[in-house]
Amino acid sequence: MNSQASAKASATPESVTQDKILMAWGNISTTSAIHKSLGQSFDVSWANHGKNALATLESEPITTAILDARLPSVDGYTIARQIKAMNESSPPQVLLVVQGDARRAIAARDAGEIDAFLVEPFTDGAFLSAFWEMRDRLAERRWDSLNKLQASLLKVTKRNIKRMVDQSSEGGGIDYGLVRECSAVAVEAARSNDLQGVLEELKNHHSYTFVHSLSVASLMAIFGAHIGLGNADVEMLAQAGLVHDLGKAMVCLDILDKPAKLNDEEWENMRRHPRASGEILRATRGTPPEVLFAAERHHEKLDGSGYPFGLSGAEIDDVGRISAICDVYSALIEKRAYKAPMEPKQAAEILTGMAGHHLDPDLVPRFLELVWDGKF
Numbered sequence: 001m002n003s004q005a006s007a008k009a010s011a012t013p014e015s016v017t018q019d020k021i022l023m024a025w026g027n028i029s030t031t032s033a034i035h036k037s038l039g040q041s042f043d044v045s046w047a048n049h050g051k052n053a054l055a056t057l058e059s060e061p062i063t064t065a066i067l068d069a070r071l072p073s074v075d076g077y078t079i080a081r082q083i084k085a086m087n088e089s090s091p092p093q094v095l096l097v098v099q100g101d102a103r104r105a106i107a108a109r110d111a112g113e114i115d116a117f118l119v120e121p122f123t124d125g126a127f128l129s130a131f132w133e134m135r136d137r138l139a140e141r142r143w144d145s146l147n148k149l150q151a152s153l154l155k156v157t158k159r160n161i162k163r164m165v166d167q168s169s170e171g172g173g174i175d176y177g178l179v180r181e182c183s184a185v186a187v188e189a190a191r192s193n194d195l196q197g198v199l200e201e202l203k204n205h206h207s208y209t210f211v212h213s214l215s216v217a218s219l220m221a222i223f224g225a226h227i228g229l230g231n232a233d234v235e236m237l238a239q240a241g242l243v244h245d246l247g248k249a250m251v252c253l254d255i256l257d258k259p260a261k262l263n264d265e266e267w268e269n270m271r272r273h274p275r276a277s278g279e280i281l282r283a284t285r286g287t288p289p290e291v292l293f294a295a296e297r298h299h300e301k302l303d304g305s306g307y308p309f310g311l312s313g314a315e316i317d318d319v320g321r322i323s324a325i326c327d328v329y330s331a332l333i334e335k336r337a338y339k340a341p342m343e344p345k346q347a348a349e350i351l352t353g354m355a356g357h358h359l360d361p362d363l364v365p366r367f368l369e370l371v372w373d374g375k376f
Protein backbone atom coordinates (compact mmCIF):
# COMPACT_ATOMS: atom_id res chain seq x y z
CA MET A 1 0.00 0.00 0.00
CA ASN A 2 1.22 3.55 -0.55
CA SER A 3 2.89 5.40 2.29
CA GLN A 4 0.90 8.59 1.96
CA ALA A 5 -1.81 9.30 4.47
CA SER A 6 -4.59 8.96 1.94
CA ALA A 7 -4.46 8.29 -1.77
CA LYS A 8 -6.55 6.85 -4.55
CA ALA A 9 -5.88 3.37 -5.84
CA SER A 10 -4.94 3.27 -9.48
CA ALA A 11 -7.51 1.60 -11.67
CA THR A 12 -8.63 2.05 -15.24
CA PRO A 13 -11.74 4.27 -15.44
CA GLU A 14 -13.80 1.68 -17.35
CA SER A 15 -13.24 -0.97 -14.66
CA VAL A 16 -14.40 1.24 -11.77
CA THR A 17 -18.00 1.65 -10.64
CA GLN A 18 -19.34 4.76 -8.92
CA ASP A 19 -19.22 2.81 -5.68
CA LYS A 20 -16.59 4.22 -3.32
CA ILE A 21 -15.00 2.23 -0.51
CA LEU A 22 -12.55 3.20 2.21
CA MET A 23 -9.62 0.88 2.96
CA ALA A 24 -8.01 1.76 6.29
CA TRP A 25 -6.21 -1.48 7.07
CA GLY A 26 -2.85 -3.07 6.58
CA ASN A 27 0.02 -3.06 4.18
CA ILE A 28 -1.50 -4.51 1.05
CA SER A 29 0.81 -5.14 -1.86
CA THR A 30 -0.42 -3.87 -5.22
CA THR A 31 -0.03 -7.42 -6.56
CA SER A 32 -2.22 -9.03 -3.88
CA ALA A 33 -5.59 -10.61 -4.72
CA ILE A 34 -7.30 -8.13 -2.36
CA HIS A 35 -5.79 -5.09 -4.08
CA LYS A 36 -6.63 -6.40 -7.56
CA SER A 37 -10.15 -7.53 -6.75
CA LEU A 38 -11.22 -4.36 -4.92
CA GLY A 39 -9.42 -2.05 -7.37
CA GLN A 40 -11.27 -3.69 -10.24
CA SER A 41 -14.71 -3.30 -8.70
CA PHE A 42 -14.56 -0.03 -6.75
CA ASP A 43 -13.15 3.43 -6.47
CA VAL A 44 -10.91 2.77 -3.44
CA SER A 45 -9.66 5.46 -1.05
CA TRP A 46 -6.75 4.32 1.13
CA ALA A 47 -6.01 5.64 4.62
CA ASN A 48 -3.38 4.53 7.12
CA HIS A 49 -4.38 6.86 9.95
CA GLY A 50 -7.66 7.24 11.88
CA LYS A 51 -7.92 11.00 11.32
CA ASN A 52 -7.41 10.61 7.59
CA ALA A 53 -10.00 7.88 7.47
CA LEU A 54 -12.52 10.20 9.16
CA ALA A 55 -11.63 13.05 6.77
CA THR A 56 -12.29 10.72 3.81
CA LEU A 57 -15.62 9.64 5.29
CA GLU A 58 -16.72 13.26 5.68
CA SER A 59 -15.70 14.33 2.19
CA GLU A 60 -16.60 11.29 0.06
CA PRO A 61 -19.79 9.19 -0.33
CA ILE A 62 -18.30 5.95 1.01
CA THR A 63 -20.55 2.85 0.85
CA THR A 64 -18.23 0.41 2.63
CA ALA A 65 -15.35 0.91 5.08
CA ILE A 66 -12.67 -1.65 5.92
CA LEU A 67 -11.09 -0.60 9.20
CA ASP A 68 -8.16 -1.80 11.26
CA ALA A 69 -9.23 -2.01 14.92
CA ARG A 70 -5.78 -0.66 15.89
CA LEU A 71 -5.70 2.26 13.46
CA PRO A 72 -3.39 5.02 14.80
CA SER A 73 -4.88 8.28 16.23
CA VAL A 74 -8.53 7.12 16.13
CA ASP A 75 -9.12 3.36 16.45
CA GLY A 76 -11.39 1.31 14.19
CA TYR A 77 -14.12 0.81 16.82
CA THR A 78 -14.47 4.56 17.35
CA ILE A 79 -14.58 5.25 13.62
CA ALA A 80 -17.18 2.50 13.14
CA ARG A 81 -19.48 4.09 15.73
CA GLN A 82 -19.09 7.49 14.04
CA ILE A 83 -19.85 5.96 10.64
CA LYS A 84 -23.09 4.42 11.87
CA ALA A 85 -24.11 7.72 13.51
CA MET A 86 -23.39 9.72 10.33
CA ASN A 87 -26.27 8.30 8.35
CA GLU A 88 -28.64 6.31 10.53
CA SER A 89 -31.08 5.35 7.79
CA SER A 90 -28.48 4.07 5.33
CA PRO A 91 -25.02 3.95 6.95
CA PRO A 92 -21.96 2.59 5.12
CA GLN A 93 -21.13 -1.04 5.84
CA VAL A 94 -18.15 -1.68 8.10
CA LEU A 95 -15.77 -4.64 8.00
CA LEU A 96 -13.42 -4.55 11.00
CA VAL A 97 -10.05 -6.30 11.11
CA VAL A 98 -9.16 -7.27 14.67
CA GLN A 99 -6.15 -8.79 16.38
CA GLY A 100 -6.29 -11.44 19.10
CA ASP A 101 -9.46 -11.71 21.18
CA ALA A 102 -12.67 -11.38 19.14
CA ARG A 103 -15.02 -10.72 22.09
CA ARG A 104 -15.10 -6.95 21.64
CA ALA A 105 -15.73 -7.36 17.90
CA ILE A 106 -18.61 -9.78 18.54
CA ALA A 107 -20.16 -7.27 20.95
CA ALA A 108 -19.72 -4.47 18.38
CA ARG A 109 -21.35 -6.59 15.68
CA ASP A 110 -24.25 -7.52 17.98
CA ALA A 111 -24.72 -3.82 18.81
CA GLY A 112 -24.91 -2.98 15.08
CA GLU A 113 -21.69 -0.91 15.17
CA ILE A 114 -19.98 -3.12 12.59
CA ASP A 115 -21.38 -5.48 9.94
CA ALA A 116 -18.64 -8.11 9.94
CA PHE A 117 -15.16 -8.74 11.32
CA LEU A 118 -12.09 -10.83 10.63
CA VAL A 119 -9.41 -11.89 13.11
CA GLU A 120 -5.82 -11.66 11.86
CA PRO A 121 -4.08 -13.61 10.44
CA PHE A 122 -6.19 -14.65 7.43
CA THR A 123 -5.65 -15.37 3.75
CA ASP A 124 -6.56 -13.03 0.90
CA GLY A 125 -9.27 -15.54 -0.03
CA ALA A 126 -10.80 -15.47 3.47
CA PHE A 127 -10.81 -11.67 3.42
CA LEU A 128 -12.51 -11.51 0.01
CA SER A 129 -15.12 -14.12 1.01
CA ALA A 130 -16.05 -12.13 4.14
CA PHE A 131 -16.06 -8.86 2.20
CA TRP A 132 -18.29 -10.13 -0.64
CA GLU A 133 -20.67 -11.92 1.75
CA MET A 134 -21.17 -8.61 3.55
CA ARG A 135 -21.76 -6.77 0.25
CA ASP A 136 -24.18 -9.49 -0.90
CA ARG A 137 -26.28 -9.07 2.26
CA LEU A 138 -26.69 -5.40 1.30
CA ALA A 139 -27.65 -6.35 -2.28
CA GLU A 140 -30.22 -8.85 -1.02
CA ARG A 141 -31.90 -6.21 1.14
CA ARG A 142 -32.82 -4.42 -2.09
CA TRP A 143 -34.70 -7.44 -3.48
CA ASP A 144 -37.80 -6.53 -1.45
CA SER A 145 -38.16 -3.36 -3.52
CA LEU A 146 -38.49 -5.42 -6.75
CA ASN A 147 -41.78 -6.83 -7.96
CA LYS A 148 -43.05 -10.00 -6.27
CA LEU A 149 -42.07 -12.40 -9.07
CA GLN A 150 -38.54 -11.03 -9.40
CA ALA A 151 -37.97 -11.03 -5.63
CA SER A 152 -39.35 -14.56 -5.39
CA LEU A 153 -37.14 -15.90 -8.22
CA LEU A 154 -34.01 -14.36 -6.68
CA LYS A 155 -34.77 -15.62 -3.15
CA VAL A 156 -35.90 -19.12 -4.11
CA THR A 157 -32.96 -19.62 -6.48
CA LYS A 158 -30.40 -18.34 -3.97
CA ARG A 159 -31.73 -20.76 -1.35
CA ASN A 160 -32.12 -23.72 -3.72
CA ILE A 161 -28.76 -23.33 -5.48
CA LYS A 162 -27.06 -23.48 -2.09
CA ARG A 163 -28.96 -26.66 -1.23
CA MET A 164 -28.11 -28.20 -4.62
CA VAL A 165 -24.42 -27.38 -4.21
CA ASP A 166 -24.43 -28.83 -0.69
CA GLN A 167 -26.14 -32.01 -1.93
CA SER A 168 -23.69 -32.28 -4.88
CA SER A 169 -20.74 -31.86 -2.55
CA GLU A 170 -21.86 -34.94 -0.64
CA GLY A 171 -21.15 -37.00 -3.74
CA GLY A 172 -24.63 -38.04 -4.86
CA GLY A 173 -27.47 -36.55 -6.86
CA ILE A 174 -29.70 -33.63 -5.97
CA ASP A 175 -33.37 -33.21 -5.16
CA TYR A 176 -34.69 -32.27 -8.62
CA GLY A 177 -37.75 -30.69 -7.00
CA LEU A 178 -35.45 -27.78 -6.06
CA VAL A 179 -34.74 -27.17 -9.77
CA ARG A 180 -38.42 -27.40 -10.70
CA GLU A 181 -39.38 -24.96 -7.95
CA CYS A 182 -37.02 -22.33 -9.46
CA SER A 183 -37.88 -23.00 -13.11
CA ALA A 184 -41.63 -22.67 -12.48
CA VAL A 185 -41.08 -19.12 -11.19
CA ALA A 186 -38.59 -18.40 -14.02
CA VAL A 187 -41.14 -19.34 -16.69
CA GLU A 188 -43.76 -17.10 -15.09
CA ALA A 189 -41.19 -14.28 -14.98
CA ALA A 190 -40.25 -14.92 -18.63
CA ARG A 191 -43.92 -14.67 -19.61
CA SER A 192 -44.35 -11.34 -17.82
CA ASN A 193 -41.02 -9.89 -19.12
CA ASP A 194 -39.60 -9.76 -15.61
CA LEU A 195 -36.37 -11.65 -16.27
CA GLN A 196 -34.49 -8.61 -17.61
CA GLY A 197 -34.92 -6.96 -14.20
CA VAL A 198 -33.58 -10.10 -12.55
CA LEU A 199 -30.51 -10.07 -14.81
CA GLU A 200 -29.95 -6.42 -13.91
CA GLU A 201 -30.19 -7.16 -10.19
CA LEU A 202 -27.71 -10.03 -10.47
CA LYS A 203 -25.02 -7.49 -11.39
CA ASN A 204 -25.03 -6.38 -7.73
CA HIS A 205 -24.35 -9.84 -6.35
CA HIS A 206 -21.03 -11.64 -6.10
CA SER A 207 -21.90 -15.27 -5.29
CA TYR A 208 -20.48 -16.85 -8.44
CA THR A 209 -22.57 -20.04 -8.64
CA PHE A 210 -25.85 -18.30 -7.82
CA VAL A 211 -25.27 -15.39 -10.21
CA HIS A 212 -24.03 -17.47 -13.14
CA SER A 213 -26.65 -20.22 -12.79
CA LEU A 214 -29.60 -17.83 -12.62
CA SER A 215 -28.13 -15.61 -15.32
CA VAL A 216 -27.75 -18.51 -17.80
CA ALA A 217 -31.20 -19.86 -16.83
CA SER A 218 -32.76 -16.42 -17.47
CA LEU A 219 -30.97 -15.97 -20.80
CA MET A 220 -32.01 -19.46 -21.92
CA ALA A 221 -35.64 -18.88 -20.96
CA ILE A 222 -35.78 -15.46 -22.68
CA PHE A 223 -34.07 -16.87 -25.77
CA GLY A 224 -36.35 -19.92 -25.88
CA ALA A 225 -39.45 -17.72 -25.74
CA HIS A 226 -37.95 -15.44 -28.41
CA ILE A 227 -37.50 -18.28 -30.91
CA GLY A 228 -41.08 -19.41 -30.32
CA LEU A 229 -40.72 -22.38 -27.98
CA GLY A 230 -43.67 -23.36 -25.79
CA ASN A 231 -43.82 -23.14 -22.01
CA ALA A 232 -42.64 -26.71 -21.41
CA ASP A 233 -39.50 -26.19 -23.51
CA VAL A 234 -38.82 -22.78 -21.97
CA GLU A 235 -39.10 -24.37 -18.53
CA MET A 236 -36.70 -27.15 -19.55
CA LEU A 237 -34.20 -24.53 -20.80
CA ALA A 238 -34.44 -22.65 -17.50
CA GLN A 239 -33.75 -25.91 -15.65
CA ALA A 240 -30.76 -26.62 -17.90
CA GLY A 241 -29.33 -23.17 -17.16
CA LEU A 242 -29.78 -23.59 -13.43
CA VAL A 243 -27.85 -26.86 -13.20
CA HIS A 244 -25.41 -26.73 -16.14
CA ASP A 245 -22.41 -25.84 -13.95
CA LEU A 246 -23.29 -27.84 -10.83
CA GLY A 247 -20.07 -29.82 -11.38
CA LYS A 248 -18.16 -26.68 -10.42
CA ALA A 249 -19.14 -27.53 -6.84
CA MET A 250 -16.31 -30.06 -7.20
CA VAL A 251 -13.85 -27.32 -8.29
CA CYS A 252 -12.04 -25.55 -5.49
CA LEU A 253 -13.47 -22.07 -4.75
CA ASP A 254 -9.94 -20.62 -4.89
CA ILE A 255 -9.88 -21.53 -8.60
CA LEU A 256 -13.34 -20.11 -9.31
CA ASP A 257 -12.47 -16.86 -7.56
CA LYS A 258 -8.83 -16.64 -8.67
CA PRO A 259 -8.18 -13.02 -9.74
CA ALA A 260 -5.79 -14.13 -12.50
CA LYS A 261 -5.47 -16.58 -15.37
CA LEU A 262 -5.54 -20.24 -14.38
CA ASN A 263 -2.37 -22.31 -14.65
CA ASP A 264 -2.41 -25.64 -16.58
CA GLU A 265 -3.30 -27.77 -13.58
CA GLU A 266 -6.09 -25.43 -12.44
CA TRP A 267 -7.45 -25.26 -15.99
CA GLU A 268 -7.48 -29.06 -16.22
CA ASN A 269 -9.39 -29.15 -12.94
CA MET A 270 -11.90 -26.60 -14.26
CA ARG A 271 -12.40 -28.56 -17.52
CA ARG A 272 -13.67 -31.54 -15.53
CA HIS A 273 -16.86 -29.73 -14.52
CA PRO A 274 -19.20 -30.69 -17.44
CA ARG A 275 -18.54 -34.39 -16.77
CA ALA A 276 -19.02 -33.74 -13.04
CA SER A 277 -22.33 -31.93 -13.73
CA GLY A 278 -23.38 -34.96 -15.79
CA GLU A 279 -22.48 -37.37 -13.00
CA ILE A 280 -24.53 -35.39 -10.47
CA LEU A 281 -27.55 -35.22 -12.80
CA ARG A 282 -27.31 -38.91 -13.76
CA ALA A 283 -27.44 -39.71 -10.04
CA THR A 284 -30.51 -37.48 -9.68
CA ARG A 285 -34.00 -38.92 -9.99
CA GLY A 286 -36.17 -37.07 -12.54
CA THR A 287 -33.50 -35.23 -14.58
CA PRO A 288 -34.88 -34.68 -18.13
CA PRO A 289 -32.40 -35.98 -20.76
CA GLU A 290 -32.21 -32.54 -22.45
CA VAL A 291 -31.11 -30.97 -19.15
CA LEU A 292 -28.44 -33.64 -18.72
CA PHE A 293 -27.13 -33.09 -22.27
CA ALA A 294 -27.00 -29.32 -21.82
CA ALA A 295 -24.90 -29.80 -18.68
CA GLU A 296 -22.52 -32.20 -20.38
CA ARG A 297 -22.28 -30.41 -23.72
CA HIS A 298 -22.31 -26.66 -23.07
CA HIS A 299 -18.53 -26.44 -23.68
CA GLU A 300 -18.56 -28.45 -26.91
CA LYS A 301 -17.79 -26.57 -30.16
CA LEU A 302 -19.19 -27.21 -33.63
CA ASP A 303 -15.69 -27.79 -35.07
CA GLY A 304 -14.98 -30.53 -32.50
CA SER A 305 -12.38 -28.56 -30.52
CA GLY A 306 -14.52 -28.25 -27.37
CA TYR A 307 -14.62 -30.37 -24.24
CA PRO A 308 -15.19 -32.83 -22.58
CA PHE A 309 -16.12 -35.17 -25.46
CA GLY A 310 -14.87 -33.27 -28.54
CA LEU A 311 -18.30 -33.62 -30.20
CA SER A 312 -18.83 -31.83 -33.51
CA GLY A 313 -21.60 -30.68 -35.88
CA ALA A 314 -24.82 -32.69 -35.65
CA GLU A 315 -23.54 -34.55 -32.56
CA ILE A 316 -24.35 -31.38 -30.59
CA ASP A 317 -28.12 -31.06 -30.19
CA ASP A 318 -30.17 -27.84 -30.03
CA VAL A 319 -30.17 -27.65 -26.23
CA GLY A 320 -26.38 -27.99 -26.21
CA ARG A 321 -26.12 -25.23 -28.83
CA ILE A 322 -28.50 -22.88 -26.99
CA SER A 323 -26.77 -23.46 -23.66
CA ALA A 324 -23.35 -22.78 -25.25
CA ILE A 325 -24.50 -19.39 -26.61
CA CYS A 326 -26.12 -18.33 -23.34
CA ASP A 327 -23.17 -19.61 -21.27
CA VAL A 328 -20.56 -17.71 -23.31
CA TYR A 329 -22.60 -14.49 -23.37
CA SER A 330 -23.31 -14.70 -19.65
CA ALA A 331 -19.64 -15.29 -18.82
CA LEU A 332 -18.66 -12.24 -20.89
CA ILE A 333 -21.12 -9.79 -19.29
CA GLU A 334 -20.59 -11.04 -15.72
CA LYS A 335 -18.08 -9.56 -13.35
CA ARG A 336 -15.47 -12.12 -12.31
CA ALA A 337 -12.60 -12.04 -9.83
CA TYR A 338 -10.18 -11.75 -12.78
CA LYS A 339 -12.12 -9.36 -15.03
CA ALA A 340 -14.61 -6.51 -15.20
CA PRO A 341 -17.99 -7.08 -16.88
CA MET A 342 -18.05 -6.58 -20.65
CA GLU A 343 -20.49 -4.25 -22.41
CA PRO A 344 -23.28 -6.10 -24.33
CA LYS A 345 -22.14 -4.64 -27.67
CA GLN A 346 -18.60 -5.95 -27.24
CA ALA A 347 -19.89 -9.34 -26.06
CA ALA A 348 -22.13 -9.47 -29.16
CA GLU A 349 -19.11 -8.90 -31.41
CA ILE A 350 -17.30 -11.78 -29.74
CA LEU A 351 -20.32 -14.06 -30.20
CA THR A 352 -20.48 -13.11 -33.88
CA GLY A 353 -16.82 -14.08 -34.24
CA MET A 354 -17.57 -17.49 -32.68
CA ALA A 355 -20.52 -18.28 -34.98
CA GLY A 356 -19.81 -21.20 -37.31
CA HIS A 357 -16.76 -22.84 -35.79
CA HIS A 358 -17.82 -22.71 -32.13
CA LEU A 359 -21.45 -21.57 -31.87
CA ASP A 360 -24.49 -22.32 -34.06
CA PRO A 361 -24.42 -19.82 -36.98
CA ASP A 362 -28.25 -19.70 -37.24
CA LEU A 363 -28.96 -19.32 -33.53
CA VAL A 364 -26.34 -16.62 -32.82
CA PRO A 365 -28.06 -13.95 -35.00
CA ARG A 366 -31.41 -14.80 -33.34
CA PHE A 367 -29.79 -14.37 -29.91
CA LEU A 368 -28.21 -11.08 -30.97
CA GLU A 369 -31.64 -9.71 -31.93
CA LEU A 370 -32.31 -9.63 -28.18
CA VAL A 371 -29.00 -7.88 -27.47
CA TRP A 372 -29.62 -5.20 -30.14
CA ASP A 373 -33.12 -4.78 -28.69
CA GLY A 374 -31.50 -3.92 -25.34
CA LYS A 375 -33.10 -6.92 -23.60
CA PHE A 376 -29.80 -7.79 -21.91
Ligand SMILES: [Fe+2]
Pocket residue numbers: 244245273274298299327
Ligand atom coordinates in the same frame (compact mmCIF):
# COMPACT_ATOMS: atom_id res chain seq x y z
FE1 LIG B 1 -19.47 -24.57 -17.70
Ligand SMILES: [Fe+2]
Pocket residue numbers: 212216244245327
Ligand atom coordinates in the same frame (compact mmCIF):
# COMPACT_ATOMS: atom_id res chain seq x y z
FE1 LIG C 1 -21.42 -21.86 -17.23
